[in-house]
Amino acid sequence: MPVTSVEKDLDALTMTIVADFAVPLQRLWEAYADPRQISKFWGPETWPATFVRHDMATGGRSHYYMTGPNGERSDGFWEFTSVNPPHSFEVVDGFANADGTQNPEMPTMKMRFQFEETPTGSRMTNIATFNSLEQLEQLIEMGMEEGTRSAMSQIDAVLADLASFAAGRGTETQILSDTQVRITRVIRGTAQQVWDAHNEPELMKRWLLGPDGWTMPVCKVAQEPGEQYRQEWENTETKERFGFEGELLESAAPYRSVTTEKMIGMEGPSTQNELTLTPLEAGTLLTLVITYPDVATRDMVLATGMTDGMETSYLRLENEVLASAE
Template sequence: MPITQIDTRTEDLTLTIVAEFPVPLAQLWDAYADPRKIERFWGPPEYPATFTRHDMVAGGRSHYYMTGPDGDTPGGYWEFVAVDAPHSFEVRDGFADAEGNPNTELPSMRMVFSFEETADGSRLTTTTHFNSEEELSQLLEMGMLEGTKAAMGQIDTVLADLESFAAGRATEAQLLSDTRVRVSRVIRGDVEQVWRAHHEAALLQRWQLGPDGWTMPVCEPPAEVGGTYRFEWESDDGENRFGFTGEVLESQPPHREVTTERMVGGDQVANGVNDEQWTSVVNEMTLTPVSGGTLLSLLITYPSQEVRDAILATGMTNGMEDSYARLEREVLSPA
């Protein structure tokens, strides 16, 4: 059990939990920065968490829900007030509905996570600030402390498994729901480099090509909110061509971008999914600094499970891995 101290102070409305870990500071930080990792321990064992958004940057947000044994899905959110990687972050924490909207009928609180090196590894101090003694009592009665203990009791296992977790990991796609897929890849480059590589035409045409044998004759990258983009690819023999277009819904350089996506041409590439079926696809890209480079997390929302499965069946993940490997090799590698 990593928890070494619990201090509830009603006089200043705080709950402080201190935990010690026999791992380097960066490894502990990454466990909170990577949604694939934090969702392995954030919820108690009987209520595992799923993070559908995790923008670990000041002004960013996290949305998550926990799935109970009876299928109930209570939700929560974080609003990131400050982030000082890998030393601390502060959030406004509260309850939320399925879309991540705050539930104002229940209390919210301010949480400060402080990370520091120790002689034996690293220490995490979590201080929760409540708005009133009534809210502190209410949340403790709701089982907040017991839930936190149960959740933190799982971190040791996650940290011990991080080396094998990362080993050999390339681009991976995780099914979060019938219509949502999260694609993740740690790219060896900093956040600014990876952002530029997704927004400068000359760079995009060098790496975003999928498997060998394709070129990118049309490359009009996304720009400001409300603007559009258009990408088209063509096989070297000229027999196949397809592309995507869409609109920028959100842009927070260099950390987050949300775009719509619609396929143009090349129905055969998408296993028969036609252009009209693509009109509701939404991509949410988040770039987060981690110890190995930049974690790229792409949350894709499809209009239906049918479309989701058809797109995944095209070998999309393998094509993306080919592109990201080329990005590291030909764009981000030192000359």
């Protein structure tokens, strides 16, 4: 078990957890930065976690939920107040409603995660600061220490699993719920380069094409929240056209944007697309969480081969756009 000490300071209202790992500092950092990885160890063994949002940048936010052995659900959130990769990050941690908003009836606390190299690998120090002695005692009674020890007992297996999270695996889709899927891919480029490739029309027309034989004659980009965007593709042989349009809801360059999306000419509700870019040693982890109106729509879209089409585009992005920028 990686936890080497747990100390509670009732005067300072803190609980400090130290854990040591036989991996390099960057590897440990990425386990916390990658929503696929932190989901595998943040929750206790009997209450596994699912991160549906994880914006590891100053001003960013995470939303996760833990699922109990009988199907119970407990939601939590992080607000990132400071991020200094790969050495530290600070968050406000609290209980959340199902939509990720703070549950004001439950306490919050501040947590600072510090990462440092050691002679045998790396060390994580987590300092939780409570608002009152009553709050500290309440969370300890709720099993915070035991839950943390249980959660941390799973991290070694995640750190050892290099293959599941390596660059070169291609585009992958994970079903998060009846209405949400998460699409991930490590792009060989910086976060700024990947951001620009998603927001500069001339770059988008070079790679965002799906299978060969299509062009992108219309690429209107929304620059500010509230603005509309529009994208249209045309088959070079049949001249068939299709496209999508929507609204930019949030934008925090170069790590997060949220848009609605709807096929042009189709009736019905839009999807919501949350794009997050996370810097890694091997490049940039692109995470796209798509929220569909219902399970039937989700399954219908996945059955179209969407993931394969996205992989074709991302390969083009790496090989024809980012490689030429080096």
